[in-house]
Amino acid sequence: MLLKVAVTNAAFGPGVALAADCGPAVQTERGPFYPKGEIPTARELLKFPLDGPAVQDQVIHVGGLVLSQDCEPVSGARVVIWQADSAGLYLHPDAIEGAQPNARFLYYAQTMTDRFGAYRFTTLLPSPYKYAGLSRARHLHFEVWSPLQGTSTTEMYFAGKEEDQRRSRDRVWLSRDANLRNALISAPVDDAVRATGHPAFPLDEFRAYRFDIRFPNTESNRRP
Ligand SMILES: [Fe+2]
Numbered sequence: 001m002l003l004k005v006a007v008t009n010a011a012f013g014p015g016v017a018l019a020a021d022c023g024p025a026v027q028t029e030r031g032p033f034y035p036k037g038e039i040p041t042a043r044e045l046l047k048f049p050l051d052g053p054a055v056q057d058q059v060i061h062v063g064g065l066v067l068s069q070d071c072e073p074v075s076g077a078r079v080v081i082w083q084a085d086s087a088g089l090y091l092h093p094d095a096i097e098g099a100q101p102n103a104r105f106l107y108y109a110q111t112m113t114d115r116f117g118a119y120r121f122t123t124l125l126p127s128p129y130k131y132a133g134l135s136r137a138r139h140l141h142f143e144v145w146s147p148l149q150g151t152s153t154t155e156m157y158f159a160g161k162e163e164d165q166r167r168s169r170d171r172v173w174l175s176r177d178a179n180l181r182n183a184l185i186s187a188p189v190d191d192a193v194r195a196t197g198h199p200a201f202p203l204d205e206f207r208a209y210r211f212d213i214r215f216p217n218t219e220s221n222r223r224p
Pocket residue numbers: 031033084136139141
């Protein structure tokens with residue numbers, strides 16, 4: 001059953017009321033590229049200016065609510081994002097040997113949810129990539145943690161025909177629970193909504209994706 005949660009959401013703008021569907025808590029593993037070492041605190045994974053070699057990168061906003069297992073927004077939760085860049089590369093010792101990282105990109109970062117339980121990042125659209133014989137569709141990795149709720153590790157995928165086709169060949173995606181995995185797919189916030197000047201979404205050239213992350217209901221999940 002989906003519960004409607006109406007909150008004042010600051011994911012994309014200050015003090016804006018949005019309703020959120022409380023979907024299932026779909027858990028994934030961290031995978032091979034969870035950041036090693038210190039994770040910088042930042043909401044911008046981009047190092048401006050973006051001109052020059054990085055100009056082909058597509059900048060996106062992603063944000064949403066962190067929800068408890070009871071679908072209540074969780075303030076003060078730590079949110080970690082890690083992802084591939086526009087060339088399908090992770091910043092990690094096990095990533096492609098000799099590949100040149102994008103010096104204008106952080107690759108991973110952490111932030112805290114605000115008093116409304118909202119987070120947001122500005123980042124790059126990740127490229128699909130191949131690793132260990134697997135073809136991965138575009139995705140972002142997330143891990144959230146709070147002292148009371150524990151940990152939730154999950155992934156966000158991107159809506160669209162091309163990505164549907166990539167997912168149909170992505171064995172990691174296909175290994176996810178078929179009844180739950182579609183909750184991991186996010187479509188861009190409708191341009192028409194943004195064109196109305198709704199203050200929830202920035203009126204710029206960047207695409208905005210909404211992705212709420214829910215904690216699972218397991219005691220064993222609680223780890224620091
Ligand atoms: Fe990945």
